[in-house]
Amino acid sequence: MTTTDMPAAPSSDTVPRSPAGNPLGFGHMLRKEDARFVRGQGHYVDDVRLPGMLHGAILRSSYAHARVVSIDTSAAEAHPKVKAVITGKILETLNLAWMPTLSGDVTAVLATDKVRFHGQEVAFVVAEDEYSARDALELIEVEYEPLPAVVDATHALDPDAPIIRDDLEGRTDNKIYDWEAGDEAACDEAFAKADVVVAEDLVYPRVHPAPMETCGAVAHMDKVTGKLTIWTTTQAPHAHRTVYALVAGLPEHKIQVISPDIGGGFGNKVGIYPGYVLAIVGSIVTGAPVKWMEDRSENLMSTSFARDYHMHGEIAATKDGKILALRVRVLADHGAFNGVAQPTKFPAGFFHIFTGSYDYPAAHCKVTAVYTNKALGGVAYACSFRITEAVYLVERMVNCLAFELKQDPAELRMKNLLRPEQFPYMSPTGWEYDSGDYPRALREAMRIAGYEELRREQASRRAAAAQPGADPTAPLMGIGLSFFTEGVGAGPRKHMDILGLGMADGCELRIHPTGKAQLRLSVQTQGQGHETTFAQIVSHVIGLPPEDIEVIHGDTDNTPFGLGTYGSRSTPVSGAAAAVAAQRIKDKARVIAAAALECSVDDLEWEHGRWFVRGDPTQGKTIAELAMIAHGSLELPEGVEGHLDASVVYNPPNLTYPFGAYICVVDVDPQTGQVKVRRFIAVDDCGPRINPMIVEGQIHGGLADGIGMALMEVIAFDRDGNNLGGSFMDYLLPTSMECPSWELGQTVTPSPHHPIGVKGVGESATVGSPPAVVNAVLDALQVRSADMPFTPAMTWRALEGRPMRPDLAIE
Amino acid sequence: MRVTLTVNGAETTADVEPRLLLVHYLRDVLGLTGTHWGCDTSNCGACTVWLDGVPIKSCTTLAAMADGHEVRTVEGLASEDGLDPVQQGFVEEHGLQCGFCTPGMMMTARALLDRIPDPDEATIREAISGNLCRCTGYENIVRAIRWAARHEAERTSEEAAV
Amino acid sequence: MQVPAPFEYQRAGSVDEAIALLARSGGDARLVAGGHSLLPMMKLRLARPETLVDINGLSDLEYVKVDGDEIAIGAMTRHVGVLESAVLAEHYRIFAEAERVIADPLVRNRGTVGGSLCQADPSEDLSAVFAALKGRAVIRSASGTRSVDLRAFHLGPYETVVGDAEIVVEVRVPIRPHTGSAYEKVERRAGDWSVAAAGAFVQLRGDTIDDVGIGMTAVGAAHFTCEEAEDSLRGGPVSPEAIDEAARICGQRCNPSADQRGPVDYKRHLVSVLVARALTRSVARARGEAA
Numbered sequence A: 001m002t003t004t005d006m007p008a009a010p011s012s013d014t015v016p017r018s019p020a021g022n023p024l025g026f027g028h029m030l031r032k033e034d035a036r037f038v039r040g041q042g043h044y045v046d047d048v049r050l051p052g053m054l055h056g057a058i059l060r061s062s063y064a065h066a067r068v069v070s071i072d073t074s075a076a077e078a079h080p081k082v083k084a085v086i087t088g089k090i091l092e093t094l095n096l097a098w099m100p101t102l103s104g105d106v107t108a109v110l111a112t113d114k115v116r117f118h119g120q121e122v123a124f125v126v127a128e129d130e131y132s133a134r135d136a137l138e139l140i141e142v143e144y145e146p147l148p149a150v151v152d153a154t155h156a157l158d159p160d161a162p163i164i165r166d167d168l169e170g171r172t173d174n175k176i177y178d179w180e181a182g183d184e185a186a187c188d189e190a191f192a193k194a195d196v197v198v199a200e201d202l203v204y205p206r207v208h209p210a211p212m213e214t215c216g217a218v219a220h221m222d223k224v225t226g227k228l229t230i231w232t233t234t235q236a237p238h239a240h241r242t243v244y245a246l247v248a249g250l251p252e253h254k255i256q257v258i259s260p261d262i263g264g265g266f267g268n269k270v271g272i273y274p275g276y277v278l279a280i281v282g283s284i285v286t287g288a289p290v291k292w293m294e295d296r297s298e299n300l301m302s303t304s305f306a307r308d309y310h311m312h313g314e315i316a317a318t319k320d321g322k323i324l325a326l327r328v329r330v331l332a333d334h335g336a337f338n339g340v341a342q343p344t345k346f347p348a349g350f351f352h353i354f355t356g357s358y359d360y361p362a363a364h365c366k367v368t369a370v371y372t373n374k375a376l377g378g379v380a381y382a383c384s385f386r387i388t389e390a391v392y393l394v395e396r397m398v399n400c401l402a403f404e405l406k407q408d409p410a411e412l413r414m415k416n417l418l419r420p421e422q423f424p425y426m427s428p429t430g431w432e433y434d435s436g437d438y439p440r441a442l443r444e445a446m447r448i449a450g451y452e453e454l455r456r457e458q459a460s461r462r463a464a465a466a467q468p469g470a471d472p473t474a475p476l477m478g479i480g481l482s483f484f485t486e487g488v489g490a491g492p493r494k495h496m497d498i499l500g501l502g503m504a505d506g507c508e509l510r511i512h513p514t515g516k517a518q519l520r521l522s523v524q525t526q527g528q529g530h531e532t533t534f535a536q537i538v539s540h541v542i543g544l545p546p547e548d549i550e551v552i553h554g555d556t557d558n559t560p561f562g563l564g565t566y567g568s569r570s571t572p573v574s575g576a577a578a579a580v581a582a583q584r585i586k587d588k589a590r591v592i593a594a595a596a597l598e599c600s601v602d603d604l605e606w607e608h609g610r611w612f613v614r615g616d617p618t619q620g621k622t623i624a625e626l627a628m629i630a631h632g633s634l635e636l637p638e639g640v641e642g643h644l645d646a647s648v649v650y651n652p653p654n655l656t657y658p659f660g661a662y663i664c665v666v667d668v669d670p671q672t673g674q675v676k677v678r679r680f681i682a683v684d685d686c687g688p689r690i691n692p693m694i695v696e697g698q699i700h701g702g703l704a705d706g707i708g709m710a711l712m713e714v715i716a717f718d719r720d721g722n723n724l725g726g727s728f729m730d731y732l733l734p735t736s737m738e739c740p741s742w743e744l745g746q747t748v749t750p751s752p753h754h755p756i757g758v759k760g761v762g763e764s765a766t767v768g769s770p771p772a773v774v775n776a777v778l779d780a781l782q783v784r785s786a787d788m789p790f791t792p793a794m795t796w797r798a799l800e801g802r803p804m805r806p807d808l809a810i811e
Numbered sequence B: 001m002r003v004t005l006t007v008n009g010a011e012t013t014a015d016v017e018p019r020l021l022l023v024h025y026l027r028d029v030l031g032l033t034g035t036h037w038g039c040d041t042s043n044c045g046a047c048t049v050w051l052d053g054v055p056i057k058s059c060t061t062l063a064a065m066a067d068g069h070e071v072r073t074v075e076g077l078a079s080e081d082g083l084d085p086v087q088q089g090f091v092e093e094h095g096l097q098c099g100f101c102t103p104g105m106m107m108t109a110r111a112l113l114d115r116i117p118d119p120d121e122a123t124i125r126e127a128i129s130g131n132l133c134r135c136t137g138y139e140n141i142v143r144a145i146r147w148a149a150r151h152e153a154e155r156t157s158e159e160a161a162v
Numbered sequence C: 001m002q003v004p005a006p007f008e009y010q011r012a013g014s015v016d017e018a019i020a021l022l023a024r025s026g027g028d029a030r031l032v033a034g035g036h037s038l039l040p041m042m043k044l045r046l047a048r049p050e051t052l053v054d055i056n057g058l059s060d061l062e063y064v065k066v067d068g069d070e071i072a073i074g075a076m077t078r079h080v081g082v083l084e085s086a087v088l089a090e091h092y093r094i095f096a097e098a099e100r101v102i103a104d105p106l107v108r109n110r111g112t113v114g115g116s117l118c119q120a121d122p123s124e125d126l127s128a129v130f131a132a133l134k135g136r137a138v139i140r141s142a143s144g145t146r147s148v149d150l151r152a153f154h155l156g157p158y159e160t161v162v163g164d165a166e167i168v169v170e171v172r173v174p175i176r177p178h179t180g181s182a183y184e185k186v187e188r189r190a191g192d193w194s195v196a197a198a199g200a201f202v203q204l205r206g207d208t209i210d211d212v213g214i215g216m217t218a219v220g221a222a223h224f225t226c227e228e229a230e231d232s233l234r235g236g237p238v239s240p241e242a243i244d245e246a247a248r249i250c251g252q253r254c255n256p257s258a259d260q261r262g263p264v265d266y267k268r269h270l271v272s273v274l275v276a277r278a279l280t281r282s283v284a285r286a287r288g289e290a291a
């Protein structure tokens, strides 16, 4: 079959518009999904109501580490509205007490031998209504024998540390793995030659994605048909289906996973949680549909934390600031079970992209992961498989270097950024960056910020503050930069799989006889606007109006297999699948057009949405007309089947590498330590922007995350291992008051290997913004070292030269 | 106990437990699932509805306390003429992503504009500070409310001209 | 989501009825005003009253008015009513300044003055405000009405002098001429409870401090105040040194505990900073200057 070229990405003002005024391709377009949301007609998991539906609630451990001596459920069972009480003992008889994690470990569905973190699942009650289910939890009596807990990761490998995972044969310590990347010898050599070496300890504390909708599921096992239907908050419905089949031994063709509207995911909804499995067990046991929705405390205490990386970095440079090498040692706190959601061959995720956006030959990292008595997780919260930690590390190290060399951090970055002619660029730890013009992005951010002027203002404020009799309350002004390179769109299947499932994504495009289309995706939106963007991708290729393209997703019975939406992979992977499917439609339509117009395919030319005969534009057929013909009675050429459908599985050849330059300006009250973010400038390059409005929205959200992590978000633990961030009173999300009005800019460098050049943007700002804020705060304080979050107390202590550990209780 | 509430202009009656939270009365008894919930500690505002014309957190109010009172939810925002300008503003300015905070956010916004028809950015930010959004970074929510204010002003001046 | 344990619900149509309903259930009943402290505690099952007596119908307790040489604030006045009260804005700027940083606008639409004081949360902002202003609470029971100095109102965290069958109906603060007042709060984020907060009023006679009140919250200050610091200022001339000294005393005498909002040394330091700022701005306002 003849293949035609994929159209180049147009600038949005030249895109023709549909009758409804939407762009026939890329450009600003209002979201199709909003019509239901603004009317209150979104349909989320907790909105699912089925006849006879029961409600589940989970009893959780009040200890971080304790032996479970006994569980007495008799009083709960006697509650008139309780239908079932399930414990680990019962699950053991079903061989369901433990389930595999996404990284080759096992995790308890309900505790049998021990509880290993504060908030771990101990028993499950199914009752007629939620209120009764929660009442019954109070009737369950659990006898615990408390054990000493491992709380501080830096002591997890002490010889006298209690062994957390005595369920695993032969365990004598709390180590999960040692892993390294890069060339240690080359790194040592570069360090030996360096004029300057700066070392820094950095904690990226435990944080939580905390989407506004918590996790939950409604499970319905139909005893007659043997079909299990589960409505659930999942970012990866197909992967969940396969895992349920593997865990519960249920036949996969009898499992339907439906992911309805999802109230934000950010990685919180990638994993399979005990609550989901318990809803299924509850439905099997009672024969009725069972709903389980976690409350906010359960969400913050038990499902999918993020980060918790204790990093020691060392950066080597010449005295004029040319970076020579970077080495890192990481202590990774994975909690009580290794439940990280990431590609199998990458136990530390993509952390080893930590060399960042700079040009230097040598790098090496060693990662040691440990068990502690905390909840499991680690990869979540828009982290692009730990690129968040990597970017934080390198951007803090570069700032520390600038601090020691007394150089302007912008200048130092400019001196070391990769140059455009170096792309495609092979990084010292083995990543092939696809495309980029980094200096241009940094210059653009500095232009928007008015960087020179800001530095002048800062200098004059500092001069004024040094005068005798100066106002001691005058704010300290700080300017912080970060430059990030992301790697998204996981991933090439020969390198990347999760639980053996290759990270490719399927897509089906059907053009109905009247020229209206349905696009079926394996990925699942949680607010990113797939229903709009993916219609625009198809429209871009075949010219159908986006309003005529219905995007179907989130239902395993009605969509092709694929690994779902996280790691900013939807547009790079599934978006490519949609473009390729549309391209196949276009190619097939050409053959059909040739038959209909009685000419050769080579005589046909394409104008957006229509094939016509070269030299006679009146002789042509639109895609819609060709769809009718394809379903009609016209004799089609040998080997051409009827209908106008295409089905694609896209296996990305490489990741895509979005990048950006961020500048943050803060004012700090020197007496109280309060930080006010005055300005935030973000220049992002994610390749061509399919829908600029949606792209900007994605960036805005990620920048707010950066404010959150840098200034307030943290889950700390007290000495006994109690979670100190278990509600929205204690785990603080930024409000409208802490967020400035974002100032965005862009550069556009297409990805050379993606069919339509786009790079993905869902996590860029979450990855890139925290170091900009932190660098700004420390710049204001004129202090080199301290860990986020910069709450007033943390900031004041940093200014005093007595910074505090963010991950432990303040004592 | 028996409660009677006027919800979006219609009288509703049900036998409920005294402890039933207003958010559950709306969602579970009436099936008005546009009102969401997002926390246990009255911090998030996802559950915002109006009680006698004032935006409140329906997770921190008993259905019993609302007995005999008027409640307005997101389902009562649009009129026969179409979307409320606040709803339209959220669409026009991309004031929502996942849509979970949106109903509560819009109820707060509508109440703000009824009191202050032309609020500046600072006033808007303060007004919505009890409604958390994890997706949008708030910028486009502020713009959405400004959009609504502008369009209401235009509409009023057009009506005055007629 | 977390939900309260079962209870009985009663509505009071009058103060007398509320008292009678409380008396009838002999200590197992609680009043519910705005419910914004009580209901969250009940969801967490830290509070489980057998009966709730709803006093939201007592709209006659919702007022702010000048009454003789005092301002009277009805117990059912919502936070928003305090925030927007013209009477309070005229006499005491401290109210609006404190209210703007209490919780968020939605909570302020429901939470009440009476509920705030009776909750006796050690971080309650209005407790500091009323302690600073040396207000009185008017308490009613079946046997009559009594009035309690707000500096003797709180017996400790979550504990007040209000009896099982009593209700706070009103709070009163004296009107003071030549007075300025201010409130300073540091929070980790908008809507958060105080890391520390301080409020003050200063009444001037020329350049002499005729009277002064200091209130503090979230830092374990006895009765939300520090009389030693007030004494150090009263009768003396206004000076930055005197203010700093009073602020230093407050920082020293309060008794904060370490938590995720901050360590003890920081909180003591913060108290000094905030007391000094509140006093300084109060003085400026008493002099009619912008502050």
Ligand SMILES: Cc1cc2nc3c(=O)[nH]c(=O)nc-3n(C[C@H](O)[C@H](O)[C@H](O)COP(=O)(O)OP(=O)(O)OC[C@H]3O[C@@H](n4cnc5c(N)ncnc54)[C@H](O)[C@@H]3O)c2cc1C
Residues within 6 Å of the ligand: B041, B042, B043, C030, C031, C032, C033, C034, C035, C036, C037, C038, C039, C040, C075, C076, C101, C102, C103, C104, C107, C110, C111, C112, C113, C114, C115, C116, C117, C118, C119, C123, C124, C125, C126, C162, C166, C167, C168, C169, C191, C192, C193, C194
């Ligand atoms: C998210 C959130 C954030 C908050 N942040 C702050 C903050 O920053 N600063 C702050 O100061 N407060 C804060 N609060 C508390 C808020 O101010 C509450 O509204 C207030 O503490 C209680 O008022 P209420 O009317 O809701 O009391 P309720 O919850 O109804 O009652 C509280 C207690 O007082 C009793 N009571 C109520 N009224 C009377 C009366 N008239 N006589 C006798 N007893 C009575 C009740 O029986 C109950 O024991 C916050 C609350 C929330 C939910």
Ligand code: FES
Residues within 6 Å of the ligand: B036, B037, B038, B039, B040, B041, B042, B043, B044, B045, B046, B047, B048, B057, B058, B059, B060
């Ligand atoms: S549900 Fe969070 S404030 Fe009501």
Ligand code: FES
Residues within 6 Å of the ligand: A212, A263, A264, A527, B095, B096, B097, B098, B099, B100, B101, B102, B132, B133, B134, B135, B136
């Ligand atoms: S749009 Fe998702 S929480 Fe606001």
